[in-house]
Amino acid sequence: MKNLGISLFAIAVLVTVSVGATSAGWSGLLTIVIPYAALAVFLIGFVTRVFRWTKSPVPFRIPATCGQQASLPWIRRNPLDCPSSLAGVIGRMFMEVFLFRSLFRNTEMEIAGQRPVYGSAKWLWFFGLLFHWSLLIIVVRHLRFFLEPIAAWVNTLAAIDGFFEIGSPTLYLTDAALLAGLTFLFFRRAVAPRLRYISLVTDYFALLLIMGVATTGLLMRHFFPADLLAVKNLALGWVTFAPTIPKGVGPVFSIHLLFVCALLAWFPFSKLMHMGGVFLSPTRNLANDNRMNRHVNPWNAPVKVHTYEEYEDEFRDKMKLAGLPLEKE
Numbered sequence: 015m016k017n018l019g020i021s022l023f024a025i026a027v028l029v030t031v032s033v034g035a036t037s038a039g040w041s042g043l044l045t046i047v048i049p050y051a052a053l054a055v056f057l058i059g060f061v062t063r064v065f066r067w068t069k070s071p072v073p074f075r076i077p078a079t080c081g082q083q084a085s086l087p088w089i090r091r092n093p094l095d096c097p098s099s100l101a102g103v104i105g106r107m108f109m110e111v112f113l114f115r116s117l118f119r120n121t122e123m124e125i126a127g128q129r130p131v132y133g134s135a136k137w138l139w140f141f142g143l144l145f146h147w148s149l150l151i152i153v154v155r156h157l158r159f160f161l162e163p164i165a166a167w168v169n170t171l172a173a174i175d176g177f178f179e180i181g182s183p184t185l186y187l188t189d190a191a192l193l194a195g196l197t198f199l200f201f202r203r204a205v206a207p208r209l210r211y212i213s214l215v216t217d218y219f220a221l222l223l224i225m226g227v228a229t230t231g232l233l234m235r236h237f238f239p240a241d242l243l244a245v246k247n248l249a250l251g252w253v254t255f256a257p258t259i260p261k262g263v264g265p266v267f268s269i270h271l272l273f274v275c276a277l278l279a280w281f282p283f284s285k286l287m288h289m290g291g292v293f294l295s296p297t298r299n300l301a302n303d304n305r306m307n308r309h310v311n312p313w314n315a316p317v318k319v320h321t322y323e324e325y326e327d328e329f330r331d332k333m334k335l336a337g338l339p340l341e342k343e
């Protein structure tokens with residue numbers, strides 16, 4: 015509970031800073047300086063971290079153990095779980111990134127009597143997927159603030175998202191889905207004792223911060239409308255590098271924006287970097303062609319080996335006498 019408390023405190027500090035800076039009239043700091051600084055930290059931090067990962071030596075192919083690798087023609091292989099070609103790797107990565115395929119295999123364990131019993135557990139996969147897809151669509155929908163004229167496909171996406179026309183303004187399905195996903199992920203962590211035990215400040219903070227962004231966004235859309243024209247002018251100012259301090263965008267927007275900036279600036283130092291890391295994960299991005307190619311660790315010390323051919327040459331007579339099968343007569 016201490017870790018959750020610290021995360022809640024950090025969120026409260028962000029709200030206080032935003033409200034304090036707004037009432038002190040530091041709008042320029044909140045709407046121009048901090049957003050640019052946060053974006054710079056995000057971009058530099060993200061690229062540096064990925065670059066550092068690309069420098070890590072990966073001398074071996076790391077076969078995923080979940081599928082049969084390419085072997086003899088009559089052994090049925092699993093080209094997606096254990097691909098042996100680049101096309102297979104792309105397929106596996108695609109399924110991982112867009113469908114969280116490995117999480118689909120998630121299991122849970124319970125002790126029944128004296129024995130551990132394993133069962134399938136799909137809820138994490140379902141709500142995880144729901145959350146990530148909704149977040150992506152919401153971020154893409156925000157392009158309407160940054161584009162003039164707004165691209166037709168952004169409007170189409172928003173129209174599909176608000177298809178059921180629930181309420182006025184329309185409730186976006188992704189907003190509801192995002193909240194459902196976040197609520198599940200949060201309660202899973204905060205309530206399940208085993209997960210609570212391993213949860214750190216950073217785990218709670220990530221969820222609470224994104225919850226904060228979503229909640230303030232929803233508040234603006236449905237209860238405390240922001241001046242959307244002023245927001246659009248501000249966003250267009252950012253992208254054209256000619257930002258002007260907006261007048262009266264509202265306190266909820268200021269909190270929304272500061273949460274987003276905090277998320278951006280913290281992102282490269284947090285576990286959220288799994289967004290970039292998944293592409294560098296050797297169990298996902300290496301083809302398992304170990305039976306076709308011999309991969310030698312480049313920094314192995316030279317070892318004098320005695321190959322089977324040499325062994326057979328050396329002991330051919332004795333092997334023949336003993337009736338052992340020979341590769342070369």
Ligand code: HEM
Pocket residue numbers: 149152153155156159186189192227228229230231232234235236239240242245249267270271274277
């Ligand atoms: C990680 C980035 C962001 C996330 C996850 C996010 C999330 C949300 C959500 C869930 C909503 C509720 C309504 C909707 O879905 O459109 C919303 C609304 C809103 N957001 Fe964001 N937001 C982000 C970044 C931003 C930025 C950078 C701006 C500044 C341009 C912004 C401005 C707004 C405004 C003005 C609304 C109210 C829209 C309306 O009244 O229709 N958001 N946001």
